[in-house]
Amino acid sequence: MAKGVGITMILFLAFSSAVAQNVTESKVEEFHVGVVLDLGTTVGKVAHTSISIAVEDFYAVHPNYTTRIVLHVRDSLSDDVQAASEVLDLLENYNVQAIIGPQKSSQAVFISALGNKHQVPIISFTATSTSLSSRRLPYFVQATARDSAQVRSIASIIKTYGWREVVPIYVDNDYGRGIIPDLVNVLEGIDAHIPYRSAIDESATDGLASLIDSLNPSVVEAMNGALGVESYVPKSTELDNFTMRWYTRSRNDHPNDPTLKLNIFGLRSYDTIWAVAQAAEKAKLTEAKFQRPPALKNYTSSKTLENSRLCPATLKVILQTKFEGLSGYFDLSDGQLQVSMFQIINVVGKAHRVIGFWTAQNGISQQSDQRTSNTTYSTTHNLNIVIWPGESTEVPRGWEIPTNGKKLQVGIVVGGGYTKYIYANEASHTGVVKASGLAIEIFEEAVKRLPYALPYEYIVFNTTENVSSSYDDFVYQVYLKKYDIAVGDITIRYNRSLYVDFTLPYTESGIAIVVPVKESINKNAWIFLKPLTPGMWFGTIMLFIYTGIVIWLLELLGNKNVHGPIPRQLATMIYFSLFEES
Structure with a gap:
């Protein structure tokens, strides 16, 4: 038996060597790809490592492919001009047939125009601006979720908790400013408004929930109670294996940054390489079907002519790319990644936890496997328990910041004789009016149920001997805008309803007496x-x-x-x- 096994192994190795020799001897054509990243940033470092592993993994799975990606990595130094300069160098001196990057939307605006001019696909897995439309820039592909997709999930959270006003706090850079128009549009659709905006210095680095794992624990702890939205990544064995290999490679690539952690951009850069490598092979096989573009008739270089025929085919195949990647289902149709689900996270202590999920079809759900269709914006708290700032589980109602320091003026009437219904007294040293009674308890309970904070103060209106005319005068103070609202035992009458609005009555009309219930019955056998x-x-x-x-x-x-x-x-x-x- 041992001898038979040995012979089988020798035959297997001989067969494998023959296959490798055939692949080596066959003509393997190089497919040059430029990679432009901000290599000094967390996203740039993570993506660089992922891209290197992706090339190795792809050709380990597809050893018989007749094309091989050759990467030309460039550092844009987080500068728009430098990024454009590197892309020009790649296009003119290296005849790249595709470019992965740039990292920022501001860099992508000019670089995508270069892609159109040279008819070279530009694929960015980080530029999220909605202005980078595939209709206006047909050679630009967004392998990431656009701002317009992300803000819909944010608006759904706002709608869920009933917040009517939102103050955006954003980084004063291209990314921060770029998302505001999309946020304004989607908030209008849920009847929420932005009274003003607050821009912070562009030196801020914690602008994305997707990078929360890469932040310093002390920074994360400072955001305790915050909510964030990030793309949902389904768990898989392939993802677990890749994660272990990524950390091993990252320690070698970035020895001075041992705390670097894998994130969604690292996974999408990996999937982007697979999409480009597949497109390169398929485009080569269908190259004969493409004719020479009329706009390039003056080109004389045979290599440039070959690239000009191959690049449109590559773009077409990229836009048709659909596969199950590490980051989830990877679909680049319509020139952008079709993201199907976001997960909502809650920062707790120095870490975070997932409290729910969001899809355009089903809105917010506690589970990722949604099977029922619902409205786009959930109107119930369909989320797991949230730990809000201050380690509270009570939903924040916001706070009022009045521009003139004026509180809601609440007029109350006293002197009617029913102190259990409404009563008020004024503190002699502060002048603050304190009120009590059934009517006051109902009013204050209604204020508590509002989805926002409402500062108010009581103002006393003293009645005269003629109670009916006094109440008429009291109600009329609301019409004169001396009071913003009136609270008390006010009868709804026709003449009063001509100049004020009444709430629905919460007690029946007529004369009644309210007495306390005292239970003093001895429950015995007699x-x-x-x-x-x-x-x-x-x-x-x-x-x-x-x-x-x-x-x-x-x-x-x-x-x-x-x-x-x-x-x-x-x-x-x-x-x-x-x-x-x-």
Whole structure:
């Protein structure tokens, strides 16, 4: 048996060597790809490592492909001009047939125009601006979720908690400013408004929820209670294996940054390489179907002519690319990544946890496997428990920042005599009016249920002897805008409704009395005696005895069966007193 196994192994190795030799001897054509990243940033470092692994993995799975990607990596130094310069160098001196990058939307605006001019696909997995439309820039492909897709999930959260006003706090750079128009548009659709905006310095680095794992723990702890939205990445064995290999490679690539962590951009850069490598092979096989573009008729270089025929074919195949990647389902149709799901995270302590998921079809859900269709914007708190700032589980209602320091003026009437319904007194040293009573409790409970904070103060209106006219005058103060609202035992009348609006009545009209309920009943075996007083019980017993004696005497005179021992006669007397009909 051992000898047979040895022979099998030798034959297998010989067969593998023959396959490798055939691939080596066959003509493998190079497909040059430029990579322009901000290599000094977290995203740039993570993506650089992922891209290197992606090329190795792809050709390990496809050893018989006749094309091989050759990467030309350039550092844009986080500068728009430098990024454009590097792309020009790649296009003119290296005849690249595709460019992965740039990293920022501001860089992509000019570089995508270069891609159109040279008819070279530009694929960015980080530029999210909606202005980079595939219709205007047909050679630009967004292998990431656009801002317009992300803000819809944000608006859904705002709608869920009933917040009517939102103050965006954003980084004062191209990315931060670029998302504001999309956010304004989608908030208008849910009747939420932006009273003002707050821009912070562009040196801020914690602008994306997707990078939260790469932040310093002290920075994450400072955001305790915050909510974030990031792309959902389904778990898989392939992802687990890649993650282990990525960390091993990252420690070698970036020894000075041992805390670097894999994120969604690293996964999308990996999938982007696979999409480009597949497109390069398929475009080569269909190269003969493409004709020379008329705009390039003056080109004389045979290599440039070949690239000019191959690049449109490559773009077409890229736009048709659909496969299950590490980052999820990778679909670049319509020139952008079709992201199907976002997950909502809650920062707790120095880490974060997933509290729900969002899709355009089903809105917000606690589970990722949504099976039922719902409205786009969920109107219930369909999320797991959120730990808000201050380690509270109570949903924040926002806060009011009045421009003139004026609070809601709440007029209350006293002097009607029903102190349990409404009562007020004014502190002599502060002048602050404190109110109590049923009407006040109902008003304050309604304020608590509002989805926002409402600062208010009470103002007392004293009634005169003529209560009816006093209440008319009290209500009229609202019409005169002396009070913003009136609270009290106010009857809804026709003449009053001509100049003020009333809430629905919460008590019935008419005269009633409210008394406290006091339960002092002793629950014992003699509780049945409570309905009657002792005198009535005594009278009832005497009447019972009298009735029994009278009937007994009558029966004794004419009924021989009544005669007998005394106990028997007593029993007969009791029977007659209870059951005998008169």
